[in-house]
Amino acid sequence: MKHIKDLNINNKTLLIRFDYNVPIENNIIMNDFRIKSTFKTIDYCLSKNASIVIMSHLGRPNGKDKNFSLKPIYKYLKKHYNEKLFFSEDCVSPESIKISKDLKQSEIHILENLRFYDEETCNDDSFSNKLSKHADIYVCDSFGTSHREHSSNSKILKFFKYKCIGFLMSKEIEYLNIDSSNGIGVIIGGAKISTKIKMINHFLNKSDIIFIGGAMLFTFLKSQNINIGLSKVEDDMLDSANDIINKAKEMNKRILFPIDLVCKRDKIDSNEIFVKSIDNLGDKDIGLDIGPKTVKLFMENMQNLKTIIWNGPLGYFENEDFSKGTIEISKSLKKIKNISTIIGGGDTVSAIELYDNLEGYTHVSTGGGASLKLLSGEKLNLTKSWEMYSNE
Numbered sequence: 001m002k003h004i005k006d007l008n009i010n011n012k013t014l015l016i017r018f019d020y021n022v023p024i025e026n027n028i029i030m031n032d033f034r035i036k037s038t039f040k041t042i043d044y045c046l047s048k049n050a051s052i053v054i055m056s057h058l059g060r061p062n063g064k065d066k067n068f069s070l071k072p073i074y075k076y077l078k079k080h081y082n083e084k085l086f087f088s089e090d091c092v093s094p095e096s097i098k099i100s101k102d103l104k105q106s107e108i109h110i111l112e113n114l115r116f117y118d119e120e121t122c123n124d125d126s127f128s129n130k131l132s133k134h135a136d137i138y139v140c141d142s143f144g145t146s147h148r149e150h151s152s153n154s155k156i157l158k159f160f161k162y163k164c165i166g167f168l169m170s171k172e173i174e175y176l177n178i179d180s181s182n183g184i185g186v187i188i189g190g191a192k193i194s195t196k197i198k199m200i201n202h203f204l205n206k207s208d209i210i211f212i213g214g215a216m217l218f219t220f221l222k223s224q225n226i227n228i229g230l231s232k233v234e235d236d237m238l239d240s241a242n243d244i245i246n247k248a249k250e251m252n253k254r255i256l257f258p259i260d261l262v263c264k265r266d267k268i269d270s271n272e273i274f275v276k277s278i279d280n281l282g283d284k285d286i287g288l289d290i291g292p293k294t295v296k297l298f299m300e301n302m303q304n305l306k307t308i309i310w311n312g313p314l315g316y317f318e319n320e321d322f323s324k325g326t327i328e329i330s331k332s333l334k335k336i337k338n339i340s341t342i343i344g345g346g347d348t349v350s351a352i353e354l355y356d357n358l359e360g361y362t363h364v365s366t367g368g369g370a371s372l373k374l375l376s377g378e379k380l381n382l383t384k385s386w387e388m389y390s391n392e
Contacts, residue, residue, distance in 0.1 A: 001386050002164040004044065004139055013051045013103055015135035016041065016166065017152045019144035019366060020056035020073045027072050031353065034144065034366050035076060041141050041166035042108075046083065051103035053134045055091060055152055056142070057115040064116040074110045083108055092117070092130040100134040109134075120151045127151045132159035141166030144345075144367035146382035153382055157389035168366065175342050175363040176374040180206045183306030187298075187329070189214030190312030190347060193237045198376035199311065200244055208305065209254040211298050213290050213314030213325065217258060220245065221278070229285035230266070256301060260291030262315065262322055273321055289315030290325035299332045308333060311344035311375055317351040327355045334360035345371040 018038045023030040045052050054077075061068035074087040084107045088096035091111035100109050111134075114120040119127035128151040132138070138160040140146070140153050146169065148154075157163055165173075178184065184207040188196050193216040203210060212220060215232040222228050223241040248255045260277050263285045264270050275291045276282075290298075302308060314329060316322040330352050333341055341361045343349060346368025349358065358364045365371040373380060 001169075001383070003170055004041065004164045004166050007137060007162055007164050009045060009050045009137060010048045011050065011105060012048075012137055013053065013100065013135040014045055014137045014139050015053045015055065015100075015131070016045075016139040017142045017145075017156075018054055018056045019142040020054075020070065021058050021144060022073075024058070024072050029072055029076055032076065033349070033353070033358065033364075035073065037168050037366050038141060038166070039080075041139070041168060042081070044167065046081075046106050049105040051105060051107045051109075053100045053103070053109045053111065055111045055114055055131065055134075057120065057145070057150075057152075058113050059115070061113060061115055068113050068115070070110060070113050077108065077110065081108065085110065088112055090116075092127065092133075097130075097133045114150075114152050121148075122151070123149045123155050124151050125155055128155035129159055131156055136160075136162065138163040139166050140164075140382060141168045143169050143172040143365070143370050145370070146367065146380045147370040147373045149381045149385060154385040155389075157385055163386075171363065172365055172367065172371070173374070176344070176365065176371055178203075178206060178307075178309060178342075178375070181306070183208060183304070185209045185211065185302055185305040185308050187211045187213065187308065187310040187314070188312055189216065189314045189326075191215040191232065193219045193234055193241055195372070196312065197237070197240055197244070198378070199372060201247075202375070202377040203309075204244070204248060204251060204253050207253075207309075209256055209301060210248075211256050211301070213258060213294075214312050215287075215316070216312075218287060220257065226279065227281050227283070228287065229263075229281045229283055231281070231285070231287040256298065258290045258294035259297055260293045261287040262289035262291055262325070263287050268316075268319075288319070289322035292328075295325055295328045295332070298329060302333070302339075303336060305339060307340045307342065309342045309344065309375065310348055311346075311372060313347050313351040317347075317354065320355070323351065323355050326351050330356045344368075344375055 059068045086109045186203045218228040218231040220241045223238045314325045343364045345365035
């Protein structure tokens, strides 16, 4: 995939696929991390006197639901750029295409939500063709959707001779394609082992140590006949969890499990909160976060690593009482000197932003599913589509 710097975009019109699927309440953008992450590509295009047509999706609208309009994105960008901006209420209408064709240097045109058309998620040939009429050069800078085959980032490629990726896509691929080397540690959390099993197996070969947290922990523990009380478990993944533990032993690789947990008894909304060692859970205990001894243990084992990759919160972070493990690890990680820290998007980012901030990390991914795919050693669907349509 060519980088935008590899093409001559001077005075050209570019159709750019961004991921502006951000939380919006009452027409107010609640989190602009993904939008700000695209500024480098926009600024580069404007420095070359290029005109820009921006397309994105927002949420999962059922038809043309105006509650999912990209108008708040348009208003946000108007506050950040002095250039003339246009907004079209339809992404493929003749009127919107005419605006794109008539753009002058450094003007920006925002198209309405791509998912107002079902054809977007169907990777429809005709819809892709209509989108391609907006410009002569296509730029994909939407990492958050790069693991999906949709019209705006898959079929559309066949209609462009000149196509490239932007600065955001390039940075994501650079940091998330992890090669084997000494000093790699991986923190893996989240609710289900089933969603992370490919990543775990992938990093057994590439990392020095894997730190396990989140509710997925209990599937590992139960596979070793350790009492997990009423904690969440995937019973259909017990054999897989056991296989991973045995594989790690055979490979002489370290998987570090928590040694204590923050718990409740009987049900999550009970009043009593207590800390217990991992081998002392009662039948009615529910583990909801890693405990203080585990935080200390994890940090001691991270001090001499060169790279830390983190995917998945370490507790039930939506409740502040069970966010402390995740946040203590977050704050401590940023204090380690001479280490590269890579945060794998999705819930990990949400948890950190809720109680801490993203400043101080080497790279924070804008994509959840896409980052997990790369961190599992798989090809993005975007890469497959690029190879397919570049060879036609």
